[in-house]
Amino acid sequence: MATIVIVxxxxxxxxxxxxxxxxxxxxxxxxxxxxxxxxxRAEKPDLVLADILIxxxxxxxxxxxxxxxxxxxxxxxxxxxAAYMETExxxxxxxxxxxxxxxxxxxxxxxxxxxNAALSGPPPQTAEADVLSIVGKLHQRLAELxxxxxxxxxxxxxxxxxxxxxxxxxxxxxxxxxxxxxxxxQANLRLHDRAVxxxxxxxxxRGYLExxxxxxxxxxxxxxxxxGVMMIDIDHFxxxxxxxxxxxxxxxxxxxxxxxxxxARGEDILCRYxxxxxxxxxxxxxxxxxxxxxEKICLGVQNLEIESDGRRLGPITLSAGIAxxxxxxxxGQAVLQAADAALYRAKAAGRNxxxxxxxxxxxxxxGAVPPxxxxxx
Numbered sequence: 001m002a003t004i005v006i007v008x009x010x011x012x013x014x015x016x017x018x019x020x021x022x023x024x025x026x027x028x029x030x031x032x033x034x035x036x037x038x039x040x041r042a043e044k045p046d047l048v049l050a051d052i053l054i055x056x057x058x059x060x061x062x063x064x065x066x067x068x069x070x071x072x073x074x075x076x077x078x079x080x081x082a083a084y085m086e087t088e089x090x091x092x093x094x095x096x097x098x099x100x101x102x103x104x105x106x107x108x109x110x111x112x113x114x115x116n117a118a119l120s121g122p123p124p125q126t127a128e129a130d131v132l133s134i135v136g137k138l139h140q141r142l143a144e145l146x147x148x149x150x151x152x153x154x155x156x157x158x159x160x161x162x163x164x165x166x167x168x169x170x171x172x173x174x175x176x177x178x179x180x181x182x183x184x185x186q187a188n189l190r191l192h193d194r195a196v197x198x199x200x201x202x203x204x205x206r207g208y209l210e211x212x213x214x215x216x217x218x219x220x221x222x223x224x225x226x227x228g229v230m231m232i233d234i235d236h237f238x239x240x241x242x243x244x245x246x247x248x249x250x251x252x253x254x255x256x257x258x259x260x261x262x263x264a265r266g267e268d269i270l271c272r273y274x275x276x277x278x279x280x281x282x283x284x285x286x287x288x289x290x291x292x293x294x295e296k297i298c299l300g301v302q303n304l305e306i307e308s309d310g311r312r313l314g315p316i317t318l319s320a321g322i323a324x325x326x327x328x329x330x331x332g333q334a335v336l337q338a339a340d341a342a343l344y345r346a347k348a349a350g351r352n353x354x355x356x357x358x359x360x361x362x363x364x365x366x367g368a369v370p371p372x373x374x375x376x377x
Contacts, residue, residue: 001025002119003043007036007050007062008080012104016049019108020115033062040066045075047119049102052079052089060096076118080104198272200250201257209271209279216269216281217332220325227325228285229335230294231343232260235317235351237276248308249276252316255306260297277343279336287356290322294354317352319343328357 003026006013013029020027028043030036036048050062066074078100081089086103093101100118102111196208204212213229220227234240234256241249253276260278264270269281282290298318306313321342329335342355349355 002046003028004047004049004115005030005036005039005043005045005075007031007033007048010051013049013051013080016111019111023112033065036062037065040075047076047078047115049078049080049115052081052092052101060092063096063098076121078102078115078118201254201272203257203261203278204269204271206271206273206279209269209273209281212269213281213332213336216283217325220283223284225284226286226327227332227335228280228282228287228290229323229325229332229339230280230282230290231273231321231336231339232278232280232294232297233319233343233347234276235319235347240313244308244311244313248311248313251308252306252313255304256301256316256318259300259304263293263296263300279339285324287322287324287327290324291354291356294320294322298352298354319346319351320354321346322354322356324357 001024004020005028006016006020007030009029009031017027017029028039028045030039033050036050039045040048048062048066063077066077077098079089079093079098080102081104083103086101089103090101100114102114106114196204196211198205216227219225234252237249237252240252253272257270257272257278260270260280264280265282267283269279271279271281273279280293282293285293298320301318302315304314304316306316321339321344323329323335323338323342325332325335328338338357342357346353346355
């Protein structure tokens with residue numbers, strides 16, 4: 001019969017108590033390692049069965065506590081462990097100098113055979129040299145792990161620095177590309193603007209007028225609204241050029257263009273048609289609206305004070321022809337031609353007047369349209 005201490009209170013340990021007791025052994029139970037040490041000191045057991053993980057200390061700490069006790073024979077020791085942590089438990093048992101390990105649950109016959117083999121073997125000897133060797137190896141391994149960790153930290157820092165450099169370079173490249181795209185967009189807009197603008201007056205050019213006229217016609221058709229077209233010519237412009245020079249003529253063109261632009265609505269299309277001729281396209285405009293705009297343009301131009309090289313130019317008068325879609329043409333181009341024909345009738349009628357297709361509106365010297373001034377051409 002042997003005295004055996006079982007440390008731990010799980011159900012498997014309780015079955016061990018019954019099994020060993022039935023086979024004639026004296027079994028003592030300890031709830032934890034502290035109680036087990038007290039029993040070992042008092043009872044001098046032959047064998048200790050202990051869970052490798054106990055509540056208040058692990059198996060290795062129990063081994064060290066038993067070996068630290070002097071003046072009495074040390075008991076044999078077998079560790080108990082669950083199957084799911086067998087690999088880790090065996091490694092820990094070897095590190096603690098414990099050769100035997102029982103994996104719970106175990107067959108009773110196998111369990112008794114292992115316990116009997118441990119009891120029949122020699123009692124444990126001092127294993128301080130082995131422990132010191134293991135501790136030395138652990139310190140070496142710890143130093144190696146610290147070295148590897150430091151190397152990993154160094155490489156991580158280098159990689160982080162490289163990534164930061166790459167990120168900075170990428171940000172710079174993205175910024176350059178964005179600026180380049182913005183500049184390209186602005187350059188394209190400037191090129192487009194130059195393509196559709198008259199360089200002297202800043203108004204749209206004839207090409208833009210012809211491009212826009214079809215679009216405005218389609219819009220007028222969809223909305224069943226009228227579309228007004230006005231052709232405007234500066235009277236006796238050649239005489240101004242011949243008398244004062246082309247620079248003075250350019251001054252007159254810019255002044256007239258700016259005055260007309262100041263009266264234009266946001267949706268109006270005002271163009272320099274060619275030479276001293278201008279074209280104005282007005283959506284949703286009735287003949288009365290077109291006549292009112294023509295009167296404001298003509299009166300305003302007559303009152304302009306234009307100078308070139310210290311010489312006053314003017315007064316400047318205008319002739320204009322008006323046509324309305326669809327009243328005077330079935331297309332935008334047809335209405336433009338009708339307005340152009342009305343302009344020539346205005347010039348033929350003595351200039352300084354406005355003609356609405358098939359109707360003549362003379363302007364007085366003061367620029368006002370006299371009552372009843374509309375007459376058939």
